[in-house]
Amino acid sequence: MTAVQWILENLPQILELTVDHLLLTVPAVLAAFLLALPLGRLAVRLPRLREPLVGGIGLLYAIPSLPLFIVLPLILGTSIREPLNAVAALTLFGLALMVRSAADAFGSVEEDVRLAAVAVGHSAAGRFLTVELPLAGPALLAGLRVVSVSTISLVSVSAVLGITSLGSLFTDGFERGIVASIVAGIVMTAVLALVLDLLLVALGRVLMPWRRPAPRRAGSREPAQVGERGAA
Amino acid sequence: MTSLLEALDWVLTADSWTGPGGLGVRAGEHLLYSLLAVGLSALVALPAGLFIGHTGRGRGIAVVSTGVTRALPTLGVITLVALAAGIGLTAPMVAFIVLAVPSILAGAYSGVEAVDPQIVDAARAQGMSPRQVLLGVEVPLGLRLILGGVRLATLQVVATATLAAYVGAGGLGRPLFLGLRNHDYAMMLGASIVVILLAVVLDALFALGQRLLARRPGTA
Numbered sequence: 001m002t003a004v005q006w007i008l009e010n011l012p013q014i015l016e017l018t019v020d021h022l023l024l025t026v027p028a029v030l031a032a033f034l035l036a037l038p039l040g041r042l043a044v045r046l047p048r049l050r051e052p053l054v055g056g057i058g059l060l061y062a063i064p065s066l067p068l069f070i071v072l073p074l075i076l077g078t079s080i081r082e083p084l085n086a087v088a089a090l091t092l093f094g095l096a097l098m099v100r101s102a103a104d105a106f107g108s109v110e111e112d113v114r115l116a117a118v119a120v121g122h123s124a125a126g127r128f129l130t131v132e133l134p135l136a137g138p139a140l141l142a143g144l145r146v147v148s149v150s151t152i153s154l155v156s157v158s159a160v161l162g163i164t165s166l167g168s169l170f171t172d173g174f175e176r177g178i179v180a181s182i183v184a185g186i187v188m189t190a191v192l193a194l195v196l197d198l199l200l201v202a203l204g205r206v207l208m209p210w211r212r213p214a215p216r217r218a219g220s221r222e223p224a225q226v227g228e229r230g231a232a
Numbered sequence: 233m234t235s236l237l238e239a240l241d242w243v244l245t246a247d248s249w250t251g252p253g254g255l256g257v258r259a260g261e262h263l264l265y266s267l268l269a270v271g272l273s274a275l276v277a278l279p280a281g282l283f284i285g286h287t288g289r290g291r292g293i294a295v296v297s298t299g300v301t302r303a304l305p306t307l308g309v310i311t312l313v314a315l316a317a318g319i320g321l322t323a324p325m326v327a328f329i330v331l332a333v334p335s336i337l338a339g340a341y342s343g344v345e346a347v348d349p350q351i352v353d354a355a356r357a358q359g360m361s362p363r364q365v366l367l368g369v370e371v372p373l374g375l376r377l378i379l380g381g382v383r384l385a386t387l388q389v390v391a392t393a394t395l396a397a398y399v400g401a402g403g404l405g406r407p408l409f410l411g412l413r414n415h416d417y418a419m420m421l422g423a424s425i426v427v428i429l430l431a432v433v434l435d436a437l438f439a440l441g442q443r444l445l446a447r448r449p450g451t452a
Contacts, residue, residue: 062435064391066408067424074236074421149303156305160398161412167307174311174399182315186308193303 003180014169014184021165021192024155028087029148032094036143039095040102041128044109054100061096065089065157086158093154094147101143105136134208141204145197152193156185166192238418243425253406255426261402262430265321266389269328270336274382277333281340281381285374286366294341298334306331306392310399319400324393331392332385339381343374375445383438390431404430 007014039057043050068089070080078085109132117131133140159167166185173181249256284290306327314323347370355369371378397405404427411419 059432062387062431064394064427064431066391066394066405067427070408070420070424071428080417080420153303153305156307157395159307160395160409167305170305170307170311174314177315179312179315182308182312186305186312189305189308190300190303 003183006178006180007184010181010184014166014188017164017166017168018188018192021152021155021167021189024083024086024090024158024163024165025148025151025192025196028090028094029144029151031087031091032098032147032151033140033144035091035095036098036102037140039099040104041106041132043099043103044106050103054103057099058096060092065093065154066160068092069158069161081162083163086155086163089158090151090154094151097147097150098143101146102136102140105139105143106132108139109135137208138204141200141208145200148196148200149193152189152196156189235417235421239421239425242418243422255404255407255423258402258404258406258423259426259430262390262393262404262427265324265328265393265396265401265403266386269325269389269393270332270382270386272325273329273332273385274336277336277381278340278378281337281378282344282366282371284337285341285344286362286370291341294337298338301330301334304330307395307398310395314399321396321401323399324396324401327395328389328392331388335385335388336381339384340378343377343381344370345374346377347373376442379438379442379445383435383442386438387431387435390427390434394427 039053043053069086072078072085072089073080073082076085076088078088113131113135114127117127122131155165156167156170159165159171166189169181169185169188173179173185243255281294284294309327309330310323312323313326317323317326344366351373352365352369355365360368393403394405394408396403397409404423407423408420408427411417411421411423
């Protein structure tokens, strides 16, 4: 049986696993994003807290994923094979990346703009929602895209613990010696990452219509940079 | 909490560390795999990254290929190569290198690129050869980012080395998967804690190294 045949025959199962994969990825990415917003904003508001907050949460990323899946039940009271446990672990990894992006994004909002927003009478909440959030939007989106891709590839690891996702195609394929299963898993993971990324970009275009890519003009590059680096 | 105590008890018992399948041997294997994978990757990726950063040639290909390999699920690569090469160390090694090369490459070329072009021009104007410019100016000034790439790669590989045991190699994944199969949570937890400690200690060592290097004059 060729790989294509195997994939066609098992298509319903592959699609089911793709849905499982998404059900682990999307809540984790969303939770990481929503948690990172207030934390990132706080880090800008209180510069003293920035390093402990951003650096401290960033340290989570140094923790290997598989061991975290195993240690987390101890803190949460979940079971290792529970999807919620995986979502919690993935959220922590997402948060480790996203808090830094959020702090940088809110930090890039100019102080003058913030003061102007206060001067025209915005409340704190109104200023956050209508001034800071839109201005930080592009940088937030960039961070979110990184989190989305890395989460999708991280999810698969949980398959060795018995949590079903596209990673199950790797474990099943390895145990039963089916190359097509593993190839299908790799391809679907890449497709999923790409589709989710494109969706995020499209969402960014809809929510931030002022961010059209600027048309390229001849001579727009700084003359100092042209052709100098390649000379040696 | 009882499971944590049991796990700590298991980790802190001398018997768990000695013997042919003890934690000592497993931790040694884990480190050895990681250093070997990062070393082999650096052998290829460092010169390639420095070349790309110095000349600007091949940058597009490097950016795209690092992006693509980063999205690759490691477990998929390990199992795929294991089906082809059989169980053992080959498959995880290939996967670790696939994982480590992009990080080291990206660190190396962005480190060289980040050096102020005026400084590079000044070095060239003084009559330094391209080789002297690279080794005497660009590498020392970009060292922080270059090392950052190696640090990231090491972290990733140490984390992933746990999966080597899934396809029959050793490392700290061995007790982890053994515990999983025997429903021995204390053993899984104990092994996990040792992996986490190893990763955190290695990262701290890198942080310390980077800080010491930054203190030396002539580097940044």
